[in-house]
Amino acid sequence: MALQLGDVAPDFTAESTEGTIHFYDYLGDSWGVLFSHPKDFTPVCTTELGEVARLKGEFDKRNTKVLGLSVDSLESHQSWVGDIEDATGNALNYPLLADPDHTVSDLYGMIHPNASDTLTVRSVFVIGPDKKVKLTITYPASTGRNFAEILRVIDSLQLTSGHSVSTPVNWTAGEDVIISPAISDEDAATRFPKGFRTVKPYLRLTPQPDR
Numbered sequence: 088m089a090l091q092l093g094d095v096a097p098d099f100t101a102e103s104t105e106g107t108i109h110f111y112d113y114l115g116d117s118w119g120v121l122f123s124h125p126k127d128f129t130p131v132c133t134t135e136l137g138e139v140a141r142l143k144g145e146f147d148k149r150n151t152k153v154l155g156l157s158v159d160s161l162e163s164h165q166s167w168v169g170d171i172e173d174a175t176g177n178a179l180n181y182p183l184l185a186d187p188d189h190t191v192s193d194l195y196g197m198i199h200p201n202a203s204d205t206l207t208v209r210s211v212f213v214i215g216p217d218k219k220v221k222l223t224i225t226y227p228a229s230t231g232r233n234f235a236e237i238l239r240v241i242d243s244l245q246l247t248s249g250h251s252v253s254t255p256v257n258w259t260a261g262e263d264v265i266i267s268p269a270i271s272d273e274d275a276a277t278r279f280p281k282g283f284r285t286v287k288p289y290l291r292l293t294p295q296p297d298r
C-alpha cells in the first residue's frame with residue numbers, strides 16, 4: 088500500500104551526487120523533503136532541480152534537508168548537473184540520489200505503472216523530525232511543481248506542530264491562523280494573548296502565535 092500521512096518514512100542507503108546517503112543519518116533531527124523526478128536530461132526536470140537549488144537557502148532557514156531522486160545512474164546525474172546550472176543559473180547544492188534498481192522508488196511508491204513502468208513520477212514527501220510522513224504530493228511528468236508551495240506547507244506544518252492552530256486557505260507565513268475548535272474561548276484568551284476574533288463559534292482567527 089502507498090505511504091500515507093503519519094506512516095514512518097522508510098530508511099534506506101543509496102548513492103548520490105554527494106556520496107553515499109544513509110537517509111536517517113542525512114536527516115538527523117531536521118525536517119526533510121524527498122522528491123523524485125522522471126528522468127535526467129529532460130526539460131521540466133531541469134527547471135525543477137534548478138529551482139530547488141535556488142530555494143535551498145529557504146529550506147535551510149526551515150531546518151529542512153532536501154534530497155532529489157530519479158532511476159537514472161549516478162554517472163548520468165553527474166553528466167547532467169552541469170546542464171542544470173547552464174540552463175537555470177543555479178548549481179546543484181543538494182544530493183541527487185541514483186536509484187537504478189528502484190530500491191528507494193519502490194519503498195516510496197514513486198513508480199506508478201499506469202503512468203510509466205520504468206520512470207518515477209513527480210513525488211514529494213515531507214518528513215518530520217520524528218521520521219513520519221507529513222505531506223505527500225504527486226504530479227505527472229508533464230507538470231512541473233511549485234516549490235514555493237512546498238515551502239508554504241512546511242511553514243504550516245512547523246507552526247501547527249507546535250501550537251493548537253491550523254492554517255486557512257491560501258495562508259502564508261505571517262497571516263492570521265485558526266484556533267483549534269477544541270479550545271474553549273476562556274483557554275484561547277490565555278493561550279493567544281494577542282487576542283482573537285470569532286467569525287463563527289468554530290472559526291476563530293488569531294495572529295500567528297510564534298511571531
Ligand code: BEZ
Pocket residue numbers: 125126129130131132133228229
Ligand atoms: C520533462 O522533464 O520534461 C519530462 C520528463 C519525463 C517525461 C516527460 C517530461
